[in-house]
Amino acid sequence: MVSNATVQLGHGSGGTMMRRLIDEVFLEAFDAPELHAGDDAGIAPLPPTGRIALSTDTFVVTPHTFPGGDIGRLAVCGTVNDVATSGARVRYLSCGFVIEEGFPLDDLRRICASMAAAAREAHVAIITGDTKVVERGGADGIYINTAGVGEVPEGVTLSGAACRPGDAVLVSGTLGDHGIAVMSVREGLAFSTDIESDAAPLNGLIADVLAAAPHTRCFRDPTRGGLASTLNEFVTASGVEIELDEAAIPVRPAVRAACDMLGYDPLQVANEGKMVAVVPADEAEPALAAMRANRYGADAAIIGTVREAAPTGPAVLVRTPWGSSRILDMLVGEQLPRIC
Amino acid sequence: MVSNATVQLGHGSGGTMMRRLIDEVFLEAFDAPELHAGDDAGIAPLPPTGRIALSTDTFVVTPHTFPGGDIGRLAVCGTVNDVATSGARVRYLSCGFVIEEGFPLDDLRRICASMAAAAREAHVAIITGDTKVVERGGADGIYINTAGVGEVPEGVTLSGAACRPGDAVLVSGTLGDHGIAVMSVREGLAFSTDIESDAAPLNGLIADVLAAAPHTRCFRDPTRGGLASTLNEFVTASGVEIELDEAAIPVRPAVRAACDMLGYDPLQVANEGKMVAVVPADEAEPALAAMRANRYGADAAIIGTVREAAPTGPAVLVRTPWGSSRILDMLVGEQLPRIC
Numbered sequence: 293m294v295s296n297a298t299v300q301l302g303h304g305s306g307g308t309m310m311r312r313l314i315d316e317v318f319l320e321a322f323d324a325p326e327l328h329a330g331d332d333a334g335i336a337p338l339p340p341t342g343r344i345a346l347s348t349d350t351f352v353v354t355p356h357t358f359p360g361g362d363i364g365r366l367a368v369c370g371t372v373n374d375v376a377t378s379g380a381r382v383r384y385l386s387c388g389f390v391i392e393e394g395f396p397l398d399d400l401r402r403i404c405a406s407m408a409a410a411a412r413e414a415h416v417a418i419i420t421g422d423t424k425v426v427e428r429g430g431a432d433g434i435y436i437n438t439a440g441v442g443e444v445p446e447g448v449t450l451s452g453a454a455c456r457p458g459d460a461v462l463v464s465g466t467l468g469d470h471g472i473a474v475m476s477v478r479e480g481l482a483f484s485t486d487i488e489s490d491a492a493p494l495n496g497l498i499a500d501v502l503a504a505a506p507h508t509r510c511f512r513d514p515t516r517g518g519l520a521s522t523l524n525e526f527v528t529a530s531g532v533e534i535e536l537d538e539a540a541i542p543v544r545p546a547v548r549a550a551c552d553m554l555g556y557d558p559l560q561v562a563n564e565g566k567m568v569a570v571v572p573a574d575e576a577e578p579a580l581a582a583m584r585a586n587r588y589g590a591d592a593a594i595i596g597t598v599r600e601a602a603p604t605g606p607a608v609l610v611r612t613p614w615g616s617s618r619i620l621d622m623l624v625g626e627q628l629p630r631i632c
Numbered sequence: 633m634v635s636n637a638t639v640q641l642g643h644g645s646g647g648t649m650m651r652r653l654i655d656e657v658f659l660e661a662f663d664a665p666e667l668h669a670g671d672d673a674g675i676a677p678l679p680p681t682g683r684i685a686l687s688t689d690t691f692v693v694t695p696h697t698f699p700g701g702d703i704g705r706l707a708v709c710g711t712v713n714d715v716a717t718s719g720a721r722v723r724y725l726s727c728g729f730v731i732e733e734g735f736p737l738d739d740l741r742r743i744c745a746s747m748a749a750a751a752r753e754a755h756v757a758i759i760t761g762d763t764k765v766v767e768r769g770g771a772d773g774i775y776i777n778t779a780g781v782g783e784v785p786e787g788v789t790l791s792g793a794a795c796r797p798g799d800a801v802l803v804s805g806t807l808g809d810h811g812i813a814v815m816s817v818r819e820g821l822a823f824s825t826d827i828e829s830d831a832a833p834l835n836g837l838i839a840d841v842l843a844a845a846p847h848t849r850c851f852r853d854p855t856r857g858g859l860a861s862t863l864n865e866f867v868t869a870s871g872v873e874i875e876l877d878e879a880a881i882p883v884r885p886a887v888r889a890a891c892d893m894l895g896y897d898p899l900q901v902a903n904e905g906k907m908v909a910v911v912p913a914d915e916a917e918p919a920l921a922a923m924r925a926n927r928y929g930a931d932a933a934i935i936g937t938v939r940e941a942a943p944t945g946p947a948v949l950v951r952t953p954w955g956s957s958r959i960l961d962m963l964v965g966e967q968l969p970r971i972c
Contacts (some may be wrong), residue, residue, distance in 0.1 A: 306856025306902070307963030330869055331792055332714040332852060333687035335784055340680025347673035348726035348779055349762045352770070374672040386688035386779045390730070422689045426970060432770045439688055439726045439779030444675055452671055512672060516646025529670055562646070623647030630766060
């Protein structure tokens, strides 16, 4: 029956159809006691440190499934990583679906199963949610918003404004994988089989680095706009310059080849399972070792140094293997829409 | 210039256009220090009670502006009310926009100003956000997700499962206003000038009721599915029956007339500024007085009583002025899509 196989407007009505959707799809996938309570807000314990971190992301990626992941895994990992960058212990997620009428229920189940698996991996619980159904043409299948919350441990104050001359810049692995993986399957390009999205929850990696490098200045996951946006945000907030050693920046050959072909800079392409960290020079090696010991940090590298800003102002420079330097700007305009 | 007057795909790129959108629209409207910090998560103090409440809603209402409110006011009030129903003190909101390419920037500014005004009224701060831009046809102008968080005071445990025989059922004002207001402007119906949406933040009203009626069992805002869904959720969760006195239920004559014309039951129509409360019998009058003393509770009424469930199971009954009773069911299917 069509009415059983696809999402209908009635599934967003607040009535009996919505009740069934919640019971048979969401509660089946997200088995948290806070959800089973059935109240409008999820109530849950939070260690009382006196500060919380809150972050949100909406995921509109197309296609919904791509090599290495899907919109569900992305929706959990993206927000977990954003909250974790603050040094907070990520505990809970909310989840808001906007679903287009006619969306297959089996696809929704698969996406929810993927979200649940990623949440288990990240040790977070989805404790509250909302579903809206819009008419055909009102959305591109499904959009997923997640918001995440966690407590910030006492004494932890990480900020993109905390970078100081002499600090080291690290990245937890190869750059550009996610953007090129999505791009390849969307455009049907020949390199599609070689490249997988890196989508992964990195709260564990961040905890490992913080334990090894307790004076870490900041973390950020280089998603839209890639490493270029992340580092430009850091230099602007801190009033410094960052010089990268291009030869040290890990990029898979297949990603580099795809970028060359498409005219993209891999440093401006989105990642969903990588973390940039800025740490004091004397904690760079312990931080690197901590990253490499983590399952998501095998290809971690020290890629640059923070310096005093030049009189021309904060900037990110890339020193090429041939000794020359270029300025790494933020992306202007848009190259890869709907990447996350 | 068109590129300055409407939202472009580049505004969602993570690059310089997005930076400008954040600076010139969002930071202009939502002036919180946590946002100005520019990090991926908003860090903010939260009184350490050991428990938080988290809730989320995505708003897809169309049209974006309607008598008495707009999607921005709704996006703040809806989530504030959902968090507040738990008895939590609502503190912070996240905000996730999905915007269709070509959406007028002036409309976005107006919506943000409306959100900011509602947030000020509710004494909450928007401390983190996200923006995605999708191609033309990928969304119906704008969708807004908000998630809200607050601390649950010690000793407060409200739940739809806590209703007991003898309890009184209260509502804070007239029912059906929001749904009919949106419906009227959407369908161009003649009664449109008479009816305004009730969209309002009710965290203050809830605090007032809790102070006056400290043994309150539960609150819920009867949004999609209206009073019918809210009370059916309560009776199912608590294993009880609720009998309503139809003559006591406040409904504006214009709303009743519109419902009669359209074949709707006003008890199944969405509200966005009303609160249902179940309280012990001896706290009913103090709760009522507290509601009526609040600016959003002038038309509050005691509308029913909780009883033991009949052998046939939990149910909501409506006793008519003529002495007969009917069962008030949850909405089946959908009557008013995109109402919030």
